[in-house]
Amino acid sequence: MSIPDYMQCAEDHQTVLVVVQPVGIVPEDEFFRIYKRITSVAQVSIRDSQRNLYIRYRHHYLPENNEWGDFQTHRKVVGLISVTTCGSAKEWPQTSDRFHCQKDVFGATLYDSRLLVFGLQGEIAEQQRTDVAFYPSYDDCPDVEKRVEDFVESIFIVLESKRLDRATDKSGDKIPLLCVPFEKKDFVGLDTDSRHYKKRCQGRMRKHVGDLCLQAGMLQDALVHYHMAVELLRSVNDFLWLGAALEGLCSASVIFHYPGGTAGKASGREPSLAHGQGQAADAGKRHRPGALTANGISADTSSEIGRAKNCLGPEDIIEKYKEAISYYGKYKNAGVIELEACVKAVRVLAIQKRAMEASEFLQNAVYINLGQLSEEEKIQRYSILSELYHLIGFHRKSAFFKRVAAMQCVAPTIPEPGWRACYKLLLETLSGYSLCLDPKDFSKGSHRGWAAVQVRLLHELVYASRRMGNPGLSVRHLSFLLQTMLDLLSDQEKKEVTQSLENYTSKCPGGMEVLTLPDGLKLPPVPLSKLPIVRSVKLLDLPVSLRPHKQKGLLENNMSSKSPFIYSPIIMHTRGEERTKKIEFRWVQGDVCEVQLMVYNPMPFELRVEHMGLLTSGVEFEALPAALSLPAESGLYPVTLVGVPRTAGNINISGYHTSVFGVTSDCLLDGLPSVRTSGCVVEVIPSLPRLQLSTSLPRPFSSRLSSSVSVQLFNGETQQLTITLENIGSEDLETLEVTSKTCNTKEKLFGEFLSWDLEEAVSQLPLKPGQSVTLTVNVKVRLDFSGGENLLQDLNDDGISVTGLPISSPLRQVLKPRAETKPLGSESSKTDYNHVKTLEAVMTFKYSGGAGKMEGYYRDLSLGVHVDVEPSVFFTRVSTLPATRTRQCHLLLDVFNSTEHELMVSANNNQDLVLHPSECQRMAIQVAKFDFHTLPQPDQEAVRYTNPKLLEEERLHAQASMISSTLGSLSVSLSLSLSLCSSSLDVVVNGKPCDCDIIADCKVGDAVPLEVKLTNRSKNAVGPFALTVVPFQDYQNGVQNYDLQDAVTFIGSNTFYIDMVKPTENSACMGALLFLYTGDFYLNIKFQDDSAGQGKELPPSWFGLPSVHIKALEAPIEAGA
């Protein structure tokens, strides 16, 4: 007996063994169908006796084991049912012979046998045999069960007779010595008459009767017999049989205590031998009859008697099992018995929930040597050990043995390794190593477990699945290994794993589908979210120029629709994390949108990630995958993933897609708690047109504005800037607005900096995609550079004395103090005036169109205009010289060329003035005086300086042209003050108005009427004044003769009083002169401010007094007559 039946349990001791076998050619499936029906008759209650008979069916039984039948009667084959097919009557004799042959195999022990013949129908009428039943076909055999029951009953009759025969056999007949096969030779030549021998025979027979009683359903009798046997055998030190008797005692007690059976659920009986053989065969082999039912025992009246005395308690059962096993252990040849006893004891202990003791039994079972085991037997043994450990709750141990069994399946000594079985067994070990193949379980925090062991197991799974010919599984397991155990792998291992992963994926690319194994186990997909590791996900706004803006009015409408309250103090705390938070900005349908991921590569080598794209929901989204290559152990590395939303709505960035080492994975952000994100939902608005801006000027740099141009101009220069707007989007451009804003407000800017005409551009709208429109912008710079104080000083000492003032402008007060404290005339101050001023402006193009316009969105495009203004010419000093006519004057300009070029200045119709670099020259321009009221009021600063003599601005255009430069013509604007009297005096002599150039003629002796008219042009009232007219003669040699009392006589007073003159009014004084001699006379008119009464003389220049020149002529002769 060499092959243990690991499925045995204690209650098997009460069963009778029936072998069911096919004879001749019987289709396997048909046989097992019949076999199943036969085995359904596992328990038969015998009429009249209220006892039950339990049957254990086997379709395969070693005759060798049968030889141990005397030792334990449940090992004895007592019944044989043969199943055969017989096509015709002719074949019958042959079939019958075969049946008899088979009967002979177990002949010695058989109580009865049956033959079930299929295919024949009553043709064999030779004799009605009770042991043969004929059925027309496998499908048409309704009374098989009935026949089996009859058969069992007949077995029972034999069994009962044998029991009675042995039990009552107390005569002086010699009791035969029962022995096990290996003992037979030991007893040769033994003294059969010795007392010792007799006792031994008695003891063994008692034990045998006990077995029979147990089988026949007489539990109490069996217990009594076993007890007696134990006593007898103990006294003769017959250890093997003592062990058997003890075990019988245990079995009977177990049957009594645990009527439900010790085998556990049917699952425990499932084929553990998974060696790729026919599953049906296994199912049949392992089938065993159902366990004892409660009423089976209680029906026996004898059970009540002596229960306490004979039956072992639960503790005792284990003790006795231990004892029995230790006795078995003394015999090398009883290894199988010992092993089976261990297994039975473990099952009992499992029910008693005494795991520790059970583990000791198992530990012992592990070391029982059964001689040379075949590989298959080894696998079976490890499997059953694993199962038993599982039964007692030692899952780790169970997993360990299962793994050993798995390895045994593919041991190198096996010619055809069962990789499939190995893989299956390995999968079963996963739970023991607390490993679940769902990567989601690992996403919570760091890995905690038996990493080394788990890594090994995964490696084995990978290898087994590969050898199984299923690279898909290998890829899945390897991905799992990489994903979950990455932190625990060494650099070398990482390299190896990824290399083999790449090898496998070359055959079978890994994907995201769930793999289902044949036995129904599902392998969830493993997204490689750690290759690379993503730290944060940030949705990026569109570039400034493409950002959509909402029209104000429409925005409010939206707001009000959301909530009936304008303001609520209750903040809606959304339970959902920040991921669901909506982002402020918007994306536009049809525009490329960006999401920035911060990733890093944890691998010690370069990581190539391909097809990295975004996973989205809510909106149709076209992801544009990117490929990236991350250096080994890289730090955080920004990666921008792009895509184009194709419809409008709310888009949710739910994750990203990668392809690493040939494994494609969809990593959902929900499953990655370590990823920081500021929200993943963003609104996509309908599409808007897109404009591209190009200019005629170069773009030197890109600032925060989408684009800008930079140009360098001399002060006063004008340049044209052509802006081309091209519609590069897919929508029509429907509206376009242009505005500009000057950024730098420090400088005083004269005139309009940027000017354009939009009419022409607007007339071309709507602009189809691909079309463009141009806009011309004039850039004009006019800045005040008159800040160079020391420059003015330098120029002041040229000795030219003019009645004028240095240019006074507000800028002089805001000059840097440093410049003022500098020593005059120093060399460094020379450079001060040469500074460049900067002007910046932003032109904003507001445009919209398409579906986005309907929703009230528009876009802004801005263009920065940056102008560096260089000074061109300075008017360092301005003064006026009265011209020969009082209504005109000469404007004297000291023009300084601050450029490095030679230039030409031309003013009005004057001739050109050539100026060399850094040269200063004075030029005079004759200009007409003008009435300041017609001009805008100068600022208050000027008023303080020159009270009535207000200086007024006049614009003077001077044309200057560069000679040595090719820059072309530039227009210089000058702000300049010209003086005009606030009050003017008009002198009328002889009815003719008098001015500097005009000589009034009069005759000697005639009274010349003189009218002096004061016109107040200022805003204030002037006066009162005292006006004195003094005649004098100019000898043109510097001598003026005021002593003219004898030559000129005033008719009336030569002093007039002018009362207060209100603004714009005038006052006139009338007088007369009488010239007594001929000659050239001049009139000097002096004003005295009479208001305070002190008679202060006022300078004549205040009034722009004309000098009156009167020529007195000889009176006609006739007058003298």
Next chain:
Amino acid sequence: MLTRLKTQVPLFSMNSYTKLREKLKLSGLSLASTHSHVIRLGRHSRHNSKMAVCIAVIAKENYPLFIRSVPVQNELKFHYTVHTSLDVVEEKISAVGKAMADQRELYLGLLYPTEDYKVYGYVTNSKVKFVIVVDSSNTSLRDNEIRSMFRKLHNSFTDVMCNPFYNPGDTIQSKAFDSIVSAMMVQAS
């Protein structure tokens, strides 16, 4: 990978244990007491190694906080040994826990003997487990010595836990603990 896979599968060599069993049979010991007597049987074969070959600290949730073994080349074997010993530890804890939860003994005694090693266990009140694996041939080691090893280990572990920079549940990387463990380990001779 295959070669490693095959060589490291721990299979039982049936023969060595059978020899041991033969001895047992001669001495007439019952199976139940087999394990505790193994120690005395092999007294004649004294190794020059004197102490543990593997020491492990296992967290309450049954994952290793620390595991170190002396023959480094076969570390995985010890991982398996310690891992499977947890079954016994759990069983023992649950068995004792029923009886008297508060005043139970921390020392669990011999968990199970394998072919070459004996595995001892110890459980702190916070359910942190210590496992010491000793060479079976090392018979000089008494139960008391094992106990004192565990006590030392426990003291050192307490020190580790007192470290404010140690997060309970992380693997132990303390040098002090390391040196204590090293002192207990067999010096490779």
